[in-house]
Amino acid sequence: MYHREKSIQLKSSASALYNNLSVLRLAPRSLTHFAAVHANVVNLVSASWDGLNYSHRQLQSKEGNVATSSSLIMQMFESDGSIMVYWHALDTPETPTGVSLGTVLVFDVPSKGSNITLSEVLEEHTEAVTDMASECSGNAEYIADLVSADDSGLLCVWKSGGEFQLLNKIPGFDMSCSSVKLWKGTVVAAYGSGQIRLYEGVTGILHAEINAHARWIYSLDIAPFTGLLLSAAEDSFVRVWHLNPAPENNSVEMEHLYNECVTDTQICGAKFCDGDGYAFAVTGYDLSEIIRYTQA
Amino acid sequence: MSTRTLPLVFINLGGEMLYILDQRLRAQNIPTDKAKKVMNDIITTMFNKKFLEELFKPQELYSKKALRTVFDRLAHASIMRLNQASMDKLYDLMTMAFKYQVLLCPRPKDILLVTFNHMDAIKDFVQDTPSILSQVDETYRQLIEVSIFLKDKVQNSNGRFVLPTSGPVPHGTPPPGLIRMFSCNGEEMKRVQFRDGGNYTAALREGSFELFGDRVIKLGTNMYSVSRPVETHMSGTSKISSQHTKVNTIPNPLAKEELNLLAKLMGGLEVQKPSNSVPGFRINLFATDEEEEEALISRPAELSYGVINIQATKDNQANAELAKIMGEFTEAEEPVSSSSSRGDDLLAMMDGL
Numbered sequence: 115m116y117h118r119e120k121s122i123q124l125k126s127s128a129s130a131l132y133n134n135l136s137v138l139r140l141a142p143r144s145l146t147h148f149a150a151v152h153a154n155v156v157n158l159v160s161a162s163w164d165g166l167n168y169s170h171r172q173l174q175s176k177e178g179n180v181a182t183s184s185s186l187i188m189q190m191f192e193s194d195g196s197i198m199v200y201w202h203a204l205d206t207p208e209t210p211t212g213v214s215l216g217t218v219l220v221f222d223v224p225s226k227g228s229n230i231t232l233s234e235v236l237e238e239h240t241e242a243v244t245d246m247a248s249e250c251s252g253n254a255e256y257i258a259d260l261v262s263a264d265d266s267g268l269l270c271v272w273k274s275g276g277e278f279q280l281l282n283k284i285p286g287f288d289m290s291c292s293s294v295k296l297w298k299g300t301v302v303a304a305y306g307s308g309q310i311r312l313y314e315g316v317t318g319i320l321h322a323e324i325n326a327h328a329r330w331i332y333s334l335d336i337a338p339f340t341g342l343l344l345s346a347a348e349d350s351f352v353r354v355w356h357l358n359p360a361p362e363n364n365s366v367e368m369e370h371l372y373n374e375c376v377t378d379t380q381i382c383g384a385k386f387c388d389g390d391g392y393a394f395a396v397t398g399y400d401l402s403e404i405i406r407y408t409q410a
Numbered sequence: 411m412s413t414r415t416l417p418l419v420f421i422n423l424g425g426e427m428l429y430i431l432d433q434r435l436r437a438q439n440i441p442t443d444k445a446k447k448v449m450n451d452i453i454t455t456m457f458n459k460k461f462l463e464e465l466f467k468p469q470e471l472y473s474k475k476a477l478r479t480v481f482d483r484l485a486h487a488s489i490m491r492l493n494q495a496s497m498d499k500l501y502d503l504m505t506m507a508f509k510y511q512v513l514l515c516p517r518p519k520d521i522l523l524v525t526f527n528h529m530d531a532i533k534d535f536v537q538d539t540p541s542i543l544s545q546v547d548e549t550y551r552q553l554i555e556v557s558i559f560l561k562d563k564v565q566n567s568n569g570r571f572v573l574p575t576s577g578p579v580p581h582g583t584p585p586p587g588l589i590r591m592f593s594c595n596g597e598e599m600k601r602v603q604f605r606d607g608g609n610y611t612a613a614l615r616e617g618s619f620e621l622f623g624d625r626v627i628k629l630g631t632n633m634y635s636v637s638r639p640v641e642t643h644m645s646g647t648s649k650i651s652s653q654h655t656k657v658n659t660i661p662n663p664l665a666k667e668e669l670n671l672l673a674k675l676m677g678g679l680e681v682q683k684p685s686n687s688v689p690g691f692r693i694n695l696f697a698t699d700e701e702e703e704e705a706l707i708s709r710p711a712e713l714s715y716g717v718i719n720i721q722a723t724k725d726n727q728a729n730a731e732l733a734k735i736m737g738e739f740t741e742a743e744e745p746v747s748s749s750s751s752r753g754d755d756l757l758a759m760m761d762g763l
Binding site: 309322325329330350351363368375377 | 513516517518571572573575579580582583584585586587588589590591592593594596599600602604605606607608610
């Protein structure tokens, strides 16, 4: 289904952090930006779609290591104009970020200018926040539009905008939830046990449980237009799944489509490169490259 | 990052160091009593009470350079001497082995079992010396209290390790290959199998986190117990090491604090000064002296640790804090091993030659 493409070299290897790859596709400029964290350095690569031009940039964090997985979010504190581009690309004017204390900080980011202010602090998690995701279908009909996960496996489902409203708390199983996604009202969560669970966000009803990987899962991604789901783990496997909402009986069906083994690589980041899931990119611990796969 | 990783890094690296030294002492036919003394001295220093107290305080990990300095000192805590090339090779082997263990650890918690494997082996080394044995046991108790998650590890040089896609899954993880779908009221509606591309089996039983017991996991046990040559490719690793050193040259704002902490730690590390009357002996991590010489010549300049030069034992100008700690230390330790009694031991040993 997918075949391996030429990989992109990184200036330094990716650290073993969850979700350690960010991909941003800039259609008007025919560019794709990639970012992966190495210790306290963020490696940025922008690649032209014809595969001819790559430009590299390294951003040094000013203090200590970049603590959370969402590298681009942390950058807002210390980067220059070029990084603000990422911010403008985000849909919501208010952007939350999770920290290791378990608090979620909500920032007001104006559509223009650099006047970023802290507008709210959400204290529902008691363990380190591992990942956060906003509704990625782009459809406003879903009440829940943000989900946050923590080291105990607890999921918090939020309604954002103005004052954030906690809609539901989905308890964990004493196992860290490393990656989380929200698509068409369904929460997709990946755990250290190698399992993936699908929940209805607002009610917390369990739709499906998948024994997906043999080791800790590090990354999930969804292609919002096709419902393809990407999962990647320390066991060196990347898997592609298909999510199929069945509203008639209020459930979601899940189907396995594809396996890719990145030999001897503990995968720490995997993201689709486009909204259809036509291509995806992978980073691994101690690996100084981004490996790309496209559909044949 | 967790502030409790330092004792684990220290004990595991120290354990690996002891495995290698044990193997080299036997390979170089060092007399049993001398070899025994080296092992006992190093283990005594490693598990010194004051030293461990400092180590177990919650704190950030040290830089690679600072940690290396600690192990340089530890390796020279007895009558054995290593030259720079052999020390480099020893440290490369230690870090590579521990990195392999961390990388292959199925679950974060299992790093504790790896540590217990090292401690179990260390206990075997000092089996017939009850005083050291009780020191080691004290550390077990402290470790059992520590329960932490290790995710972001110190980055080291070296190549890639083989990741098996078969064998047992970690405890608490079901083997991959099953999708279960549920109805609104929680009943299972459908089960679908999928091909997972690997060949995994169910988890083994969980290892014992107690003082004694079967750890189940094999990582952290002695790989050198079977006599075989120790292979490292210096040329390859030093190239990568020098690459990594570049990253390290970025000034660290915490460096001063780190050095102070290091000084505190070193306060607990007693180092035997080589003196003219007591020559001790030299150990070589390479097959021949020529090879060692070669490695020393081809040693990249970046690996010279000229910057950190702490003369904790001699320098009268050392800061007051350090002097105080050192003072406390010698006072507390006097009845057990004063330097004069150690000198006597050495003389006695040399007489026996």
